[in-house]
Amino acid sequence: MRSILVVLFSxxxxxxxxxxxxxxxxxxxxxxxxxxxxxxxxxxxxLTSRASKFVNDFYKKQLKQSSATDSSVLATGKVVIDKTLLVAGHPSGEVSYQFIFEARDDKYRFWLTDFSFVPYKRDRYGNFVASTTISTPLEKPVGKLNAGEWTAIQESAYSKAVKFAEDFRKYLATELPAQPKPKKTETISTKKW
Amino acid sequence: MKKILTAIFAMASTTCALAQETPTSPLEISGSVDTYFKYDFAKDPRNAKTSFVTDHNSVSLGMIDIALKKKTGKASFVGELSFGPRGQTQSIPDAAAAGSSFNIQNLYVNYDFTDEFSMTAGYMGTFIGYEVISPVGNFNYSTSYLFTNGPFQNAGIKATYKFSDKVSLMAGLFNDWNVYSASRGVSAIGGQLMVAPVEGWTAYLNVLSGAGFGGYGTIEDLTTSYQITDKFKLGLNAANYDIKDSNVFGSYIGAALYPQYAVADAVTLGLRGEYFQYKKYGTTPKTSFTAVTFTANIKAGGLTFIPEVRLDHNSDKPFYKESGAIAPNAGQFSLAAVYAF
Structure with missing residues (x-):
């Protein structure tokens, strides 16, 4: 029994x-x-139709379509990175990226690239806003002093990319629901019994 | 007055009603802690003529600052409190007598009626000027004469309309400066035009007229900054304040320039050059200060070290030598550590 537990743990x-x-x-x-x-x-x-719908409807707050063909969709995206302090936190910056989708019959591919980070700072009213217009490529190495924080930002961006990919794959695998017909509201008339 | 109160209550009621229908965002918690050592070259703490960093030859406290923010649908609030000398006795107003309490930095509610139009009511960091109370919001650790003599905070109600990412306009009604409740009624009107002509350049044209320091007056202010290259940023603040009664002290005019250059990822060097003049009042003549401050920001994660050398000059000799004699010049060195979370 113990050896089984050891194997499972390993x-x-x-x-x-x-x-x-x-x-x-x-x-x-x-x-x-x-x-x-x-x-x-x-x-x-x-596939292309669903990808376009994903960009323009499902993820419209995060993505902006830049171009599309009959088998591809290109978009730019932006995602906010949070700094977590135990149970709460605050935004620490935003990562912008490029989303590219290409479809063939029975398969498709997509990738996220050109990641760049803009740090936030707290303004005089207590809101977090972009501290600069100059973004830093996410793959750029930084000095030892800020390496820990930079790694945390990279990892957070990666986990957001994984979530994005999951959402995208699920969306493309699912039949798009038909537009629900507006329900006819029943009215009650007191004129007849 | 009744109309203003009705508007605030209506806004608050709407907020509560809508809060039940819309999803909520997580509670945001942020803040900072700061401490410093300062050495005055003449060993006289009276040479500090601007806010904060007032002690001499002492490892002293700044403040702990804690801010909460939550957004529920289109409604949000911000509550920010600070404890410590920078947020208590050296900020106005101190919530309790004898400087033993705390200072509210922000305490307001906001409602975004649309993506372009929002209204805010409560106690807010002032929209005037380049520098702020929080050390996280400033590059230099010591403060300018313009900051010290301008408003720190304004309580009131304001409306902001965003025409585009490049232009927005704010207008509001405010109490007199730096008070939680008005002593002279809601007696000031203010406005701010924000323009961002090119990427990286933002300018704010501000006006505040009504009850303020020294009675009733009008302050005009230009605050702008431009990230010219990846490494070089230039900031400018210019302001003019005229008190209606020319026999009262407090009218001023001044300008400060803030060039900053990033020499490495973690190190930025900066300079603040300022000219400031208290205007003539009654029979007392005007008096002018010039000040140059060399500052470095060295960042390590959430921590920023700020070594600084500051030199002040006024030919009317408001400063002191080590002997106690009056002097036209003053100088100081300080090293601050600011942690933001």
């Missing part, structure tokens, strides 16, 4: 250590989050 530990926490790099040395997804029985028109 497997769990390995899984935890193997879990990726930060971005991979592309051939230009830039951070990238890249996925190819098999999507059997869905042609590229359906």
């Amino acid at each position: 497997i769990c530990s390995l899984c935890l250590f193997a879990q990726q926490k930060n971005f991979s790099k592309d051939d230009q040395g830039k951070f990238i989050y890249y996925k190819v997804v098999d999507s059997v029985n869905l042609n590229k028109q359906v």
Whole structure:
């Protein structure tokens, strides 16, 4: 029994250590989050239409479409990074990125790249606002003094990218619901019994 | 007055009603802690003529500042309190007598009627000027004459309309400066035009007219900053304050320039050059100060070290030498540590 527990514990530990926490790099040395997804029985028109709907409806607060073709969608995105203090926290900055989607029949791929970070500062009214207009590429190495904080920002951006990818895959795998018809409101007339 | 109160209550009621229907954001908690050592070259703390950093040869406290913010749908509040000399005796007003209590930095509610139009009521950091009470909001640790002599906070109700990301306009009715409740009624009117002509450049044109320091007066203020390159930023503050009664002390005019240059990721060097003049009042002639402050910001995570050298000059000799004799010049060195969370 004990040995079984040891084996299970070792497997769990390995899984935890193997879990990726930060971005991979592309051939230009830039951070990238890249996925190819098999999507059997869905042609590229359906996939592209769903991707476009995802950008313009489902994630419209975070994404802005920059261009589209019959098999691709390009958008720019922005996500707020939070600094957590036990149970509460506050925004510490925003990461902007490029979203690229390409579809073929029965499969598609998408990737997030060109990540750059703009730190927030608290203004005189207690609100967090961008402290500068100059953004820093997320893959840029920083000095020892700020390495810990920078790594936390990179990891937070990565976890947001993972969440984004999950949402995107689920959305593309799901049949889009038809627009609900407006319900006819029943009225009660006291003129007849 | 009744109309203003009715508007505030109506806004608060609407906020409560809508709060039940819309999702809430997490409670935001943020703040800062700061401490400093200062050495006056003439060993006389009376040479500090501006706010804060007043002690000599002492490791002294700034303040602990704690801010809460929550947004529920379109409604939000901010509550920010500070404890410690910078937020108590050296800020106006101190909530209790003898400087033993705390200072409210912000305490207001806000409602975003649309993405462009919002209204805010309560006690807010002033919209006038470049520098603020919180050390996190300033590059230099010591403060300018313009900051010291202008308003710190304004209680009131204001409306802001955002025409675009490049232009917005604020107008409001306010109490007299730095008071939780009005002593002369809601007696000041203020406005702010924000323009951002090019990316990285933001300018605020501010006016506040009504009850203020020294009676009734009008302050005009320009606050602007421009991130010219990745490494170089330039800030400017210019202001003019005229008290209606020319026999009362407190009217002033001045300007301060804030060039800053990032020499490394974690290190920025900056300078503040200021000219400031108290205007003539009654038979007392005007008197002018010039001050130059060299400051470095060294960042390590949430902590910022701020070494600073400051030199002040006034030919009317308001400063003191080590012997106690009056002098035209003063100088000081300080090292501050500010932690923001």
